Amino acid sequence: MNSVKIGSIIYIGSTEITVTIKQIKKNGLQMVEKASHSIAIGKEAFETGKISADKVDRIVEIVSNFKQLSLEYGAERIALFASTAIRESDNKYYIRDRLYQETGIVLEIISDSELKNIIFMSNLKVLKDADYLKNNAIITFIGSGNLGIAFYEDMSINFLQNIMIGTIKLYEIAKNADKYSDKMNIMVKEQLYTYFNFLPTFLPKSNIKDFIVTGRTLDTLKALCNAEDKGEISFISKPGLESFYNEIVALNADSIAIKYNLNREFANELVIATIVIENLLEMTEAETIAVPNIFFFDIIFYEMMLPKQYEEIRTLFYSYAIESSRKLAQMYKSYGKHIEFVEEMASAILKKLSKNNRFKEKEVIYLKIAVILHNIGKYINPDKHYLHSSYILQKTDIIGLSEQDRKLISLIVKYQSYLLPTEKDEEYAQLSAVEKISVSKLSAVLRLADALDKNYSQKFKNINIKQQKGLLIVEVESKTNTYIEQIKFNEYCDFFKEVFGIEVKLVIKRGI
C-alpha cells in the first residue's frame, strides 16, 4: 500500500469518539485537526452487554461527521478503530456493518492487548525520539476499561500486565464511598492492592528512576498539576501531583466537576486516575511523572504515512517481545543451552524454507517465541508439559503480542511433540485458514528443531541445511550417540512433509 500524506484515525472509545487528522511535515507527523465528541457507551456495554439503538445511531452520525471532517482536510486514508466498549457488546457486528454501510469505512475492533501494544508503541516512538528511556522505569497506561503496567529494565520491556480494570470500573466499585469522599481513595487503594500486590515480584531489581504515564485523563491532569511542557514529554512534579491528590481526595466528584469545570463522568475518571498514579508512584524513586505528548494511535499514523519509521519501532518492539519471552522462560526455569540450540536450528531451517515459503516477519517472531517458551510448562509438570506451556502462554501478557498472537504461539507450542493440529482441536478449528497453515508450518519446524536436541545435550555441530528438489537435508556432525534425536526426527518427518510437501532427511557425519 502506498503511504499517504494526510491520514485520519477515528477511535470509538468508552466515553467519547475522537478524530485525529495528521500530515507529514519535515519528516515527522504534524497534527492538522483533532476533535472529540462525548458519548457514554462503555457503562451501557459493561452493564447490559449491548449498545442501545439510539446510541448506535449517534455513533454512526458522529463517525459520519468525522469522516466529513477528515475529507475536508483531504485525508487520503481514514482508519476506524473501536476497543473495549464495542468489543464487549453483543451487537458489535451489527454496529460494524451499519458503520460500513453508511460511511464506507471498515471498523477494526481491537482487543485490549492490541490497543495496549498500539499505545506502548506510540509511547515508545516518542520516548525514543526524545532520547528519554535511559533508566529503569514503570510505564503505565490508564484507560477507562483497563490498566496496562510495563516494567522497563536494561533497555527492554521485560514485564507487561494488562489488568481489566480501568477508571470507570474502579469508580463503579468505589462510588458508594462517594458520599464519604475521604473514604473513596481508601476503597480504590484497597481494590488496587488486590491487583498490585504481586507487582513487586516483577519489579526491576535496581532502582526505578522514571515513571511514565499515558491515558485520556492525563491532558487534564497535566494542566491541573501545572506540568512542565518540554515538547514531546510533559513532566508533572511529585509535589504537584501530591498537592492535587490531597485536594481532590477531600472533595466528592460533583465538587470536583464544578471546581475544575469538568463533566461529572470525566471528573470521576480523573479522580480514579490520580489515585492509581499516586499508588504506582510510591513504587518508584521518580521525582517527576513523565507524560508523553502522544496520540494513542500515533503508531498507526506512522504505519500509514511513514512506514520506515514504523518498521524501526516495530522491530524494536519485537525485540522487546523476544527479550520479554526470555525473561519469562528464565522465570519458569526453562531457559538454557537447549533453548538457544533449538532457536538456532529453527531459525536455520526457516531461513532455508523461506526460499519457497513466504513467511511474514511476524511468523518469524512467532517461531522464535514459541521456541523460547516451548518448555515453560515443565515448571508445572513435565508430563504433557506442551499443554501447560500452551496454557501459560495464552494467559500471560507479553509486550508486543496481541491476544491472537499469543493464541497462535500457544498452538505452535502445543503441537511441539505429541499432539498434531487437527480440526478436532477446538482451538485450532477456530483459526482462519491462513492462521491454520501458519501454525502447522511453524510447529512442523519447531518439532524438527526440537528433535535435534531431544536429550538437551547439543550433540550436533556444524549444521548445514540444504534444499534440493523436493528434499530438505539437515546435515550435522556428531561424535556421540544420537539415536533418540534420529528417532524423533524421523517421527516428525511425516508431518513436515504433509505441511511443506517436501521430504526432510537428517544426515549425520561421524568420526570427528
Place this chain on the structure above:
Amino acid sequence: MDHNQDQKYINRELSWLMFNDRVLEEAYDKDSKVFTRLKFLAITASNLDEFFMVRVAGLKQQMAAKYRKKDISGKTPEEQLNAIYSETQLMMKKIYSCLNKSLMPKMEESGIRFKRYNELDERQIVYARDFFDEFCFPALTPLAIDAGRPFPLLQTKGINIGIMLRSADEEELYAVVKVPTVLPRFVEIRSEESTTEYIFLEEVILNNLEKLFIGYEIMEKSIFRITRDADLEIDGDDVEDLLLQIEKNIKKRKWGAAVRLEIQSKGDKKIRKFIKKKLEVKDEETYEINGPLDPTCWFEFIENKKFAHLLDMLPNPQDSIDFFGEEDLFEAIKERDRLLHHPYESFYKVLDFVERAVEDPKVLAIKQTLYRVSNNSPIISKLIRAAENGKQVTVVVELKARFEEEKNILWARKLEQAGCHVVYGLPGLKIHSKALLIVRREEDGIHRYVHLSTGNYNDTTATLYEDIGLFTCREDICIDISNMFNMITGYTKALHYKKIFVAPGNLRTGFEYYIDREIRNVRAGGEGHIIAKLNSLIDQDIIDKLYEASQEGVKIELIIRGMCGLRSQVKGLSENITVRSIVGTFLEHSRIYYFYNGGDDDLFLSSADWMERNLDRRIEILFPVEEHLLKERLLDFLDILLADTEKTRIQLEDGTYKDLDRRGKEPVNAQVLMHQKATEAIKKAKKDMMGL
C-alpha cells in the same frame, strides 16, 4: 457614594429610543441632500417598526404574564412601556414634523410635489380615477365585517383603509380595504408645471371607494397601519426540526397581536374607535399620524434614478491598501495578517478571496458562517460553485437572523441542493460570529486561512456600514476557528481556545479578565486605559465592572453607537468614563476593544457587543489583532473617532446626549477623514509603485 438603580443605569429601551433620536438627527442635517435626509427618516421609522415588533411586544408579553421583575434601572415592564409610549409619541411627531416642515418643502424646492386628492386639478383627477379603475380596482378586495364575517386578519405593517358604510335600509356596516403592495406607493400624476407631482396610492383608493361599495353610502373612512408582535419563539432542542419550526413561526408572526396602531389624524372618529376595539389596541398604543403612513416607503422613493442628484453620493470604496500589489492573496496572508476596513475599503477583496478559493485546485474545504446576506448574494453563488468544483463546503446558516428567516431558508436550501453541508445553527443560540475558513493543501502540507469580521458577509451592507475584517493564517487562531466550526457543526464539544474567546463560554470571563487587568495595573501604581467601540452596552455585569475600573482610576473611553445602559461622568461612580456616540453615514458597526496593559497592549475585534444576549445566548467571537502594523492602524482609527467633532454626541451625566462642544477644536468628521485616508493611501501606493 451610593447610587440607586435609576442613578446607576439607563433603561435599555429608553436608551435605544435616544439612539434612534440620534439617527433622526441625521434627517435634520441641513448639510446633507434631501434624499439622504429622507433615507435617515426611513431608517428611523424602520428601526421603530422593529422596536415595536420585538421590544414593545416583548414587554407586553411580560405584562400579560404578570412578570414584574424590574430592569437594571429599577423599572417594571409596565413603567417601561409607559415611558416608551410617551417617548415614541414624541418621536413620531418629530418624524412627521421633519417630513412636513423640512423635507417636503425641500423636495418642492427641487421640483417634487406631493398632492392631496383635493389639491388635484381636473385633469389629474381624471388620471387618478382612470388609474384607480385600471390598476387599483382589480387588486382590491373589500372585506365586510358583520356578525358572520369577523374582523379580517390584517398583515403587519400593511396599509389599510377602514370604512363605515350605510346601506339603503339604513343599516350600519364596517369594511376594510387593504392597500395593495403590488402597486407603487407613489403614483405620479401628470403635471403641466415643471415639477413632478405625486399622490400616494392610498389617497387615490380612499377617494374612489364608492366604486367598491355600490349601493352603500360611505359614512366614515380612515387610513391605518398596524404593527404586530413578531418575536419568534423557538421551542425545544431538536435541531432537525429547527428549519420547519422557523418556517411555521414566520407564518404565525404575520398574525401576532397588534402592538401599535398608526392612524391618519384626519380619520373619522367612529371608524377609529371601531378599529381600536377590534384590534384591542389601547389609546397609548394609537399614534395619530399627520402625513403619509409608513415612512419606510421613502427607501423606495429615493431609489428613483430621475432624482439621483438629490442623494449624497456615497464615497467609493477604495482598493485595499493591505493587499495592494499582491497578486497571490494566500501568499500575502502567509507573509503577514491583512486587514480590510469597510466601507472605506472595498468588500470586493473578500469576494475575490472566496472566488480564488473556489477555483483553486489546492483548496480542499471552505467553511463559512452566514447571518445576513444580500439579495442575489455573490457569496452564495460562489459557495455553490465551490461545491460543484468538488470542494467540501460547510455553511453555517443562522435561520434565526431576525426578519431574514424566510430569505435564509430559501438560499440555505439552494446550498444544500448544490451539495454543500448546511448546518442550521444551534437551538437557543444565534450564530452571530462572522468567520470564513479555507483549508488548502500546499506543497508542504495543509494550511488554513481565515477571514474574521465584525460585519456580515453582505456585499450590499458592506458599502453602507462600517466594519472591519481580518485575514490571517496564524496557526493558533486558525485552530481555534476550526474548533469553533467543529463545535457549531456539532462535530465536537466546546473546547478550550488558545487565542480567541467564544460566547457562550469564555467571552464574558475574557472581557472581565482584561478589565480586571487594567484595574490591577492601576492599583499597582501604573496607568489603566480602555477604549471600546461597540454598538450597545447593556450588560449589567460589564457595566458594574467598568464602574469598578473607573473608580479605581482606569481611564475608559467608550464609543457606543446605540444603546448604553451605563451612565458616564457620574461623581463617585463613573467619573473616568466618557461615552460618545457616532452614527453618521456609515452607522459605525465594528466592535473594537483596546486594553492598554501598561503599554503591552491588547487589541481585539469582535462580532459581540456588551449585551447579555451576545455574551450568553449567541455564538460570538473576540479575536486579537496581533500584527503590529494593523494594531497601529486600528489605534489610529480609534484616535480619529475620539477626535471627531462633527458627528459625535457625548453622553451627559443624566444619560442624555448632546453635540460635542466644538469651541476651539479643529472640525473633524471621522468618516470623511477615514475615507480621505483610504483614498490617499492607495494614491500614494500607486505613485510609489510607478516610482513617481
